[in-house]
Amino acid sequence: MKEFYLLLRGELLKVKRTFIFPLVFLTPLLAGGLSLINLYLRYDYLKGLEANADLNSWQILLIQHHFLWFLFLPLVVTVFASTIFYLEYKSNSWKNTLSLPVAKSKVYLAKWLLVYMLSLAMIGINGTVIVLVGKFLSFPETTDWPLIFQYTLNQLMAISSLISFQCFFSALIKNTGISLTIGFVGVASSLFFAQSKRLAELIPYAHMLYALPDPTIDNGTVLSYGLLFALFFLLSGIICFTKKEIA
Amino acid sequence: MKDIMEIEVLKLKHSKILWIVTLAPLFMVIQGTTNLLRYYDLFTGQGQNVWEQLYTQSMILYVSVLLPVLISVVMTFLARLENANQSWKQYLSLPVERGKIYGAKFILGCGLILLNILVLILGLVGAGKIIGVSGAIPLKVLLQPVAAFVAAMPIMALLYVLSLKFAHIVMPLGVGIGLSLPAMVVANTKYWLIYPWTYPIMAALGSDFDVFSKGSLVYLISLILLVLIFALGYLEFIRRDIV
Numbered sequence: 036m037k038e039f040y041l042l043l044r045g046e047l048l049k050v051k052r053t054f055i056f057p058l059v060f061l062t063p064l065l066a067g068g069l070s071l072i073n074l075y076l077r078y079d080y081l082k083g084l085e086a087n088a089d090l091n092s093w094q095i096l097l098i099q100h101h102f103l104w105f106l107f108l109p110l111v112v113t114v115f116a117s118t119i120f121y122l123e124y125k126s127n128s129w130k131n132t133l134s135l136p137v138a139k140s141k142v143y144l145a146k147w148l149l150v151y152m153l154s155l156a157m158i159g160i161n162g163t164v165i166v167l168v169g170k171f172l173s174f175p176e177t178t179d180w181p182l183i184f185q186y187t188l189n190q191l192m193a194i195s196s197l198i199s200f201q202c203f204f205s206a207l208i209k210n211t212g213i214s215l216t217i218g219f220v221g222v223a224s225s226l227f228f229a230q231s232k233r234l235a236e237l238i239p240y241a242h243m244l245y246a247l248p249d250p251t252i253d254n255g256t257v258l259s260y261g262l263l264f265a266l267f268f269l270l271s272g273i274i275c276f277t278k279k280e281i282a
Numbered sequence: 283m284k285d286i287m288e289i290e291v292l293k294l295k296h297s298k299i300l301w302i303v304t305l306a307p308l309f310m311v312i313q314g315t316t317n318l319l320r321y322y323d324l325f326t327g328q329g330q331n332v333w334e335q336l337y338t339q340s341m342i343l344y345v346s347v348l349l350p351v352l353i354s355v356v357m358t359f360l361a362r363l364e365n366a367n368q369s370w371k372q373y374l375s376l377p378v379e380r381g382k383i384y385g386a387k388f389i390l391g392c393g394l395i396l397l398n399i400l401v402l403i404l405g406l407v408g409a410g411k412i413i414g415v416s417g418a419i420p421l422k423v424l425l426q427p428v429a430a431f432v433a434a435m436p437i438m439a440l441l442y443v444l445s446l447k448f449a450h451i452v453m454p455l456g457v458g459i460g461l462s463l464p465a466m467v468v469a470n471t472k473y474w475l476i477y478p479w480t481y482p483i484m485a486a487l488g489s490d491f492d493v494f495s496k497g498s499l500v501y502l503i504s505l506i507l508l509v510l511i512f513a514l515g516y517l518e519f520i521r522r523d524i525v
Contacts, residue, residue, distance in 0.1 A: 053450050053452050054452040054456050055452055057456075058456045058460075062460065073467065103463065107463055110459045114456065114459065118450075124366070210298050211362070212298060212299060212355055212358075213301075216352070216355055219306075219347075219348060219351045219352065220309050220310075220348065223351075224309065226343065227313045227343070
């Protein structure tokens with residue numbers, strides 16, 4: 036266990052002086068800032084829409100915010116996954132890393148966990164930013180904590196499949212451009228995939244769209260697929276990485 | 283300059299960047315075509331031009347999300363060729379003018395993006411023929427993607443400069459993504475003109491927006507920004523120490 040902790044700490048040190056940490060903070064702040072401007076300018080209009088008649092202000096904020104965040108989070112997570120593996124390729128340090136007396140599977144798992152932790156931090160900051168935006172706009176209703184917690188939990192489930200998927204490609208393909216492009220094309224097409232429930236279940240890029248709590252949509256099934264795919268690609272990644280020859 | 287261009291092209295020979303720039307837009311065309319077929323009655327029920335609907339369905343996400351992030355990937359990739367092998371020192375110690383290296387790489391980067399756009403146009407025409415869209419192909423389908431390319435020139439220049447300046451890929455990628463996503467929101471407001479990341483969106487889909495009344499100004503601002511950013515990057519590049 037201590038060995039794994041040291042590996043994880045080593046991974047954190049590798050990204051310490053990169054732009055990754057500022058991205059963790061700036062991405063939710065940027066998305067939150069845009070939602071703030073959006074609702075500041077259009078709150079009355081949105082509140083007056085017939086489609087929003089039964090929604091409270093927090094639900095409206097979350098819907099508006101989600102249609103930015105479902106692109107922001109997966110795109111940035113794609114960059115994280117690619118970068119963390121790219122760092123080894125860039126400095127030709129795979130040989131050194133893998134010649135350490137630790138199992139390859141632990142090395143892979145530490146990298147996966149780091150991406151997950153960074154995503155977790157982003158999701159946490161995003162939740163905080165949403166609450167602050169609502170407070171700033173002085174919504175008449177009290178903070179809808181169950182909604183915010185449900186949204187946070189859904190995101191944690193939805194993003195896990197994408198993390199496993201992107202880590203799998205980033206470890207397998209030496210060329211970072213390819214793993215990044217696969218991710219970017221996937222995220223750009225996620226809205227299209229999400230239109231079909233069957234496709235949405237099977238394609239990790241679409242899972243994030245189902246993170247928005249909505250009683251009229253069956254989020255649970257898609258998000259369960261998210262966890263299933265996360266586990267599947269995590270195990271596939273570990274197996275492929277363990278067998279991979281590092282020259 | 284010609285020799286340097288040839289060398290730069292040679293470096294790409296066994297890279298996957300050509301696959302990336304050609305396959306990515308085709309995927310968006312497939313997605314747009316599938317979406318059009320799926321909601322055919324909705325999109326064409328009131329006698330709308332089918333070519334234009336095919337164009338819009340394929341372009342919305344391409345120009346708003348994929349194009350700006352692909353620009354980041356391409357520009358980062360060109361700089362990474364030197365950064366990854368730490369070959370800047372060797373390259374810049376050769377008896378070649380730094381300015382020519384700087385210019386050649388940028389032209390190549392723009393060329394790759396243009397190739398991406400041309401594949402998109404060919405993909406749109408091909409998809410239209412495959413699904414049997416009748417009638418003449420509107421000029422919009424052929425020209426507006428090129429207009430988006432021109433409007434995206436300042437973005438290309440900025441991300442190119444950042445990619446050369448920062449050896450780490452996260453910086454140009456982060457800036458590229460971070461600044462491109464708000465463009466979707468800003469493009470729907472009257473303030474779009476002050477945010478250059480909206481220019482490709484407005485150039486490609488401008489006729490679908492009510493606020494696109496200053497179209498020609500976009501190209502002028504794009505040109506000025508391109509020259510300005512390119513010149514600043516050039517000055518930085520020729521003066522920088524390579525350690």
